[in-house]
Amino acid sequence: MNITLQKSQIANRQSKVTITGSKSESNRLLLLQALYPTIHLKNVSNSDDSCLMTNALKSTSEVVDIHHAGTAMRFLTAYFSIQEGREVTLTGSKRMKERPIQILVEALKELGAEIIYVENEGYPPIKIIGKKLTKNKVSLQANVSSQYISALLLIASKLENGIELTLEGEITSVPYIKMTLSLLDEIGVESSFVGNTITVKPNTQHPIPKTLTVESDWSSASYYFSIAALCEVGTEITLSSYKENSLQGDSVLVDIYKSFGVKTTFENNSITLVKSEMVATESIIEFDLANAPDIAQTIAVTSFALGLACNLTGLHTLKIKETDRLVALKTEIEKLGGQVQITDKSLHLSVSNGIKELVPISTYNDHRMAMAFAPLALKTPIVIEDSEVVSKSYPTFWDDLESIGFKITK
Ligand SMILES: O=C(O)C1=C[C@@H](OP(=O)(O)O)[C@@H](O)[C@H](O)C1
Ligand SMILES: C=C(OP(=O)(O)O)C(=O)O
Structure with missing residues (x-):
């Protein structure tokens, strides 16, 4: 109109x-809540992107469509990669199919994930076959989108040995990476970001029940x-x-x-x-x-x-x-x-x-x-x-x- x-x-x-x-904080916390259900959230964004994220995390269907939501696309690619025994095709709007995802897909594959491009190499839609990821070291190009890095960090504490990420090249949108690490810290997940290396420790315990208020x-x-x-x-x-x-x-x-x-x-x-x-x-x-x-x-x-x-x-x-x-x-x-x-x-x-x-x-x-x-x-x-x-x-x-x-x- x-x-x-x-x-x-x-x-x-x-x-x-x-x-x-904040839609950025909300979409991170919604994913973390799915991994750690003792987290409670207040002031979650009412944006389409956060509603799509909420519904995608609850969905049991084989195809998940996240429309225009970039963070949801990237974060859910990582999330579904560690859902053992589940197969999901993650798709989106016409524009989403033009937004690159290869850097993240390659990094996840290096950790042991199984992801297949359904249409064009390097772009959504992608089919994700959920697996236990056994490796913990990976390097990726950091100057295209910080969302790839945040996606890996959000699932990192659920991997057996956590993660050690080496960021190559100039690092873009740095505050968004720091936001991810701060939110992990708030739920008790330990991490460090020194030079171009980020490490996140594994955490198999559910955090103490906690209410987080989104700014x-x-x-x-x-x-x-x-x-x-x-x-x-x-x-x-x-x-x-x-x-x-x-x-x-x-x-x-x-x-x-x-x-x-x-x-x-x-x-x-x-x-x-x-x-x-x-x-x-x-x-x-x-x-x-x-x-x-x-x-x-x-x-x-x-x-x-x-x-x-x-x-x-x-x-x-x-x-x-x-x-x-x-x-x-x-x-x-x-x-x-x-x-x-x-x-x-x-x-x-x-x-x-x-x-x-x-x-x-x-x-x-x-x-x-x-x-x-x-x-x-x-x-x-x-x-x-x-x-x-x-x-x-x-x-x-x-x-x-x-x-x-x-x-x-x-
Ligand atoms: O992690 C996030 O929540 C976001 C990171 C930024 O993307 P890039 O890292 O791709 O610049 C930003 O533009 C986007 O709106 C939200
Ligand atoms: C770039 C944006 O969002 P996304 O990448 O999550 O689609 C935005 O909200 O400006």
Whole structure:
């Protein structure tokens, strides 16, 4: 469904939004809960990706379809590899069948897994014949997706001798790997990450019954940082539930959005974003986002909306996400009158003056395209195509925007 978004009454209002749990934390913890049923979870994400993960872990069918959910695809490949006596074909959307999985499959095979490509070599769907994995040493390329590494770490404590992973090349999306290790630590699984080697100790005991509360999703919060940046000085938006020592790398938003004049304060499990100063028009926004790839679209669009030049680097993983996000950003920003240059790992946005009105923004089955462009409505009316894509990570996004004053027409 296409929707039209219009300038809201947000300026000088104090808005409050409660955001669902982190999809990254949820999908890790759901898998760990399946391995260790004494774990209880609170504030689990209501995203499609987490619902798909929950259902896949409960499913007894021979074919499991995880649609667009990248983490579910990667984490479940590892999970089903150790389900002895079970055979599962793991499949997904048309795009999922274009998202590479070979590095993970090879690593699992090195550990003793049996996995067969059903259609194209290196890509889902895959047939997994569950086995006891007997080896514990494996090395894999670390610059394509950290999800392969997290997948191995999540099952590692259930292997006889744990795991010793050697990471080759530059390591991408490092905070997501550290998130996995921190969550393992919280349930009592020991690990170490020194240089390019990660070890996880085996654990055959069920952890002591424990309730873990998932922090709300920082990537979802990014759209409110962008909204705050585009509002008048004095606008306040409060988001819950967040903590200062987050496991989520996207909490770097707090520092990044200082460059857009947004100040963040932490109080009572909430963050309050305040637009505190205007940004000089000659400022250039420059960030390396290798550790926080999911907020690249948000930052590019905020910069465009404010007419600022922007150089983003470390974007080498964007091409294999829900869509090629580099091409999608260039295409859509240029439709609106901006100028963008891309390489396969960077994006340069030139200074722009003005945004074309009511241009339909294509979303390419990518939730973050829809959500990143939405704040532009504070500058000019815009149309978002296939607005329902947001449910991949944030199903109530449009309702929440309406609740803070955006006008949405269907
Ligand atoms: O482990 C995770 O939860 C994720 C890791 C990142 O992927 P890459 O490591 O492929 O960059 C990120 O983009 C994705 O949204 C979630
Ligand atoms: C890249 C993303 O998700 P995934 O890789 O899990 O599909 C995302 O949520 O931006």
